[in-house]
Amino acid sequence: xxxxxxxxxxxRHLLVFACGLLLACQPRTxxxxxxxxxxxxxxxxxxxxxxxxxxxxxxxxxxxxxxVRTLASDAFExxxxxxxxxxKAADYVAGRFxxxxxxxxxxxxxxxxxxxxxxxxxxxAGAALVVARNGREIALRFRDQYLTGLNYAAAEHALEAEAxxxxxxxxxxxxxxxxxxxxxxxxxxxxxxxxxxxRFDNDSRAYYSAMRVKQQALVERGxxxxxxxxxxxxxxxxxxxxxxxxxxxxxxxxxxADGTPIDAFPELRASARVAAAAADLIFADGxxxxxxxxDAAREGTLRGFALPGTLRLAGRxxxxxxxxxxxxxxxxxxxxxxxxxxxVYTAHLDHIxxxxxxxxDAIYNGALDNAxxxxxxxxxxxxxxxxxxxxxxxxxxxxxxxxxQGLLGAEWFATRPTVPAAGLVANINLDMPVLLAPSKDVxxxxxxxxxxxxxxxxxxxxxxxxxxADPFPEDVVFVRSDQFAFVRAGVPAVYLNGxxxxxxxxxxxxxAMQKFLRDxxxxxxxxxxxxxxxxxxxxxxxxxxxxxxxxxxxxxxPRWNAGDFFxxxxxxxx
Numbered sequence: 001x002x003x004x005x006x007x008x009x010x011x012r013h014l015l016v017f018a019c020g021l022l023l024a025c026q027p028r029t030x031x032x033x034x035x036x037x038x039x040x041x042x043x044x045x046x047x048x049x050x051x052x053x054x055x056x057x058x059x060x061x062x063x064x065x066x067x068v069r070t071l072a073s074d075a076f077e078x079x080x081x082x083x084x085x086x087x088k089a090a091d092y093v094a095g096r097f098x099x100x101x102x103x104x105x106x107x108x109x110x111x112x113x114x115x116x117x118x119x120x121x122x123x124x125a126g127a128a129l130v131v132a133r134n135g136r137e138i139a140l141r142f143r144d145q146y147l148t149g150l151n152y153a154a155a156e157h158a159l160e161a162e163a164x165x166x167x168x169x170x171x172x173x174x175x176x177x178x179x180x181x182x183x184x185x186x187x188x189x190x191x192x193x194x195x196x197x198x199r200f201d202n203d204s205r206a207y208y209s210a211m212r213v214k215q216q217a218l219v220e221r222g223x224x225x226x227x228x229x230x231x232x233x234x235x236x237x238x239x240x241x242x243x244x245x246x247x248x249x250x251x252x253x254x255x256x257a258d259g260t261p262i263d264a265f266p267e268l269r270a271s272a273r274v275a276a277a278a279a280d281l282i283f284a285d286g287x288x289x290x291x292x293x294x295d296a297a298r299e300g301t302l303r304g305f306a307l308p309g310t311l312r313l314a315g316r317x318x319x320x321x322x323x324x325x326x327x328x329x330x331x332x333x334x335x336x337x338x339x340x341x342x343x344v345y346t347a348h349l350d351h352i353x354x355x356x357x358x359x360x361d362a363i364y365n366g367a368l369d370n371a372x373x374x375x376x377x378x379x380x381x382x383x384x385x386x387x388x389x390x391x392x393x394x395x396x397x398x399x400x401x402x403x404x405q406g407l408l409g410a411e412w413f414a415t416r417p418t419v420p421a422a423g424l425v426a427n428i429n430l431d432m433p434v435l436l437a438p439s440k441d442v443x444x445x446x447x448x449x450x451x452x453x454x455x456x457x458x459x460x461x462x463x464x465x466x467x468x469a470d471p472f473p474e475d476v477v478f479v480r481s482d483q484f485a486f487v488r489a490g491v492p493a494v495y496l497n498g499x500x501x502x503x504x505x506x507x508x509x510x511x512a513m514q515k516f517l518r519d520x521x522x523x524x525x526x527x528x529x530x531x532x533x534x535x536x537x538x539x540x541x542x543x544x545x546x547x548x549x550x551x552x553x554x555x556x557x558p559r560w561n562a563g564d565f566f567x568x569x570x571x572x573x574x
Contacts, residue, residue: 052529060379061534064541067096067375069528071349072367079366080353081252081402081409082117082322089349090327093374093399097329100382105330105396106418115401115412117322118255120150122247126316129227129272132160133309134285143244145278148315149226149271150251152264155319159225159270160312163189165283165293167302169214170196175204183304186222189270189311191282193293194234199300203565206476215265225270225313231294232276240275245356252322252405254412259321270313283307324350324401326409328418331384333552335392340423341557343548344396344491345380346410346482347373347430348403352522361524368516368526372537373430374399379541384548391552393425403431403482410485422574425557426452427486427493428544434516435536437507439499441466442543446478449564450492452547455554459546465539471500471510487566490574492558494547496540 052069056062070076070092077085094111097104106112127148131138140146151157167179169192177197196208207213211228218226230240253261274282279290286307288296296302327349333339351366365371381397384390396419402408417424442465447453460467470477478484483493500510520526551558560567 056534058534058538060538060541063382064372064375064379064537065528065532065534067378068367068371068532071371071374072365072526072528074363074365076365078353078355078364079349079351081115081324081350081405082119083353085353086324086350086401090325090399090401093327093349093378094329096378097327097381097397100329100378101385102329102331102381102397104328106326106328111327111329113326113328113413113418115324115326115409116255116257117324117402117405117408118152118253118259118261119250119320119322120152120252121250121318121320122148122150123316123318124247126156126314128312128314129274130312131281131284131309132312133307138281138284140274140278140281143247144275145281146272146274147244147247148313149273151270151315151317152253152261152319153266154269154317156316157270158312158314159189160310161187161189161224162309163191163227163307163311164304165191165286165307166218166304168193168196168208168297169217170208171217172200172204172208175200179302179304180217180221183306185218187224188222189225189227189313190218190223191227191229191307191311192218193229193297193302194231195297197300197302198298201565202473202476203478206479207565207569210479212263215268219265219267223268225311226268227272227274227282227311227313229274229279229282229290230276231297233298235276240277243273244275249355252402252408254408255321270315272313272315282311285309324409326401326413327399328413329381329397330419331381331390331395331397333392333394334390338392339394340420341393341425342396342419342423343391343393343551344398344424344427344486345377345430345544345548346398346400346413346427346486347377348401348409348482349374349399350401350404350409352404358524364522364524365527367528367530368434368436368532369432369521370403370430371528372433372435372532376433376537376541376544377430379538380544380548383541383545387549391549393552394419395548395552400482407482407485410482411488414485414489414491421489424486424489424491426551427483427491428547429481429483429486429493429495430540430544431481431495433496433498433537433540434509434513435498435533435540436512436516436531437509438503438533439509439536440501440503441468441499442540443468443470443497443499445470445495445497446483447494448561449478449566450560451556451558452492452494452551455550455558456494456547459543459550463539463543463546465543466499466501468500470497488570490571492560492571496544498536498540
């Protein structure tokens with residue numbers, strides 16, 4: 001998952017990479033079915049990362065545990081998109097799909113869908129952010145006070161222009177908010193605060209906080225550059241030190257057939273991100289100091305204004321074409337009249353690869369994030385395939401790439417599916433189920449937006465599991481994992497997370513989740529030796545399978561609720 005609740009809810013990369021600011025070779029494609037048929041073990045080369053406890057005796061628990069141990073082993077080198085370690089993981093999952101009995105549903109009747117990527121790496125040489133004002137120049141320090149933005153359109157950039165502060169760059173007439181009122185951005189650099197007004201409801205605040213939305217608004221108004229200034233509230237959950245430590249980590253974008261990056265906003269010729277502690281330098285000698293502006297943002301009284309002088313931005317970006325793969329399998333529906341309708345199960349297969357060593361370990365294995373989600377999806381697929389009567393609609397199972405880079409594999413599949421797009425009726429996503437203490441419940445995220453609420457409630461009763469409300473609604477994880485790519489394509493979606501109610505009154509799932517986010521999330525210690533509650537994982541697979549079966553057999557497709565925030569924006573075309 002790209003953004004933890006501890007570090008700005010479920011996706012720093014969605015708020016960063018997917019919005020474009022902090023912003024390989026051809027993979028092998030052996031026939032996994034052939035290796036399965038030959039009796040070879042796809043996990044034979046996988047070396048356990050750490051001393052592991054015995055495997056569970058229960059067959060279903062054992063299957064899930066074996067998949068997690070394999071995918072989270074050091075042999076897969078953290079499964080970063082576009083690397084040999086990820087390709088090995090994709091081959092393994094394809095082999096598991098074949099062993100279950102599913103049919104390949106990728107490109108050319110194979111298991112894979114090619115996902116073309118453009119990788120961008122920030123370089124320190126040539127970087128500059130200079131405030132020229134009232135006859136003096138203030139040069140901010142790279143990494144300590146600012147980072148240049150990745151430029152997917154040019155290897156080098158340099159821009160000097162007048163600047164305009166535009167608050168949080170929110171244009172939401174339905175909420176009577178227009179940060180651009182009375183401001184002229186044409187040919188200017190926009191200075192923007194992170195976030196959105198606190199008075200907004202959770203869904204609106206999450207939507208308008210996204211850089212993708214902010215950048216689109218800036219481009220529409222003629223801005224040529226952007227300086228994003230962190231607020232203290234943002235850095236309370238995502239400290240500048242963590243952002244700065246990752247300064248050399250590459251970002252990625254999808255790319256078209258001609259190599260053009262998608263959603264890279266080339267009209268913004270230069271960008272930078274500034275630490276909250278350095279905000280006074282950007283507003284120096286201006287009409288209002290940074291502290292006063294931060295207070296105004298909290299109070300909902302923030303207004304924009306033109307800044308005196310100019311800002312000068314420069315930087316260099318190393319650009320490299322890359323490629324990765326989604327893994328796609330199909331269970332054909334039993335009703336020929338509905339078999340072209342597809343319920344899409346997703347779980348991202350990638351993690352963040354090899355990085356800064358922690359206690360001597362540089363491999364970020366991603367056991368919970370998201371080997372466990374993939375393993376639960378595989379078990380749900382096995383359950384559905386083993387049913388005496390298959391669902392009337394077809395089921396797709398997609399192990400997605402590049403989620404950690406901003407939901408890129410999901411975006412590619414949702415907009416370019418390997419089956420007719422009109423047939424995508426629902427998405428059921430699994431991402432980082434934190435199952436580290438036995439629970440009585442499951443947290444279904446996003447069910448309030450569509451008719452999937454009734455489906456999930458029925459399935460939960462049949463499986464015998466309670467449903468709990470999202471304990472962190474302010475984090476709005478509904479927009480911060482792969483399901484949001486399907487939402488943007490107009491497809492109703494639900495994301496199932498681990499429970500929060502203790503099953504034994506001693507081990508507390510909510511505390512276990514907080515400890516995981518604090519100590520293990522996006523760290524090498526997210527390994528298969530964590531005390532995963534395998535029984536909860538099996539129950540989650542049962543629930544996912546039951547939800548898919550109910551959708552598959554229903555007379556009507558799932559639909560957005562009337563007046564729903566996301567349905568109104570994205571669902572009308574369907």
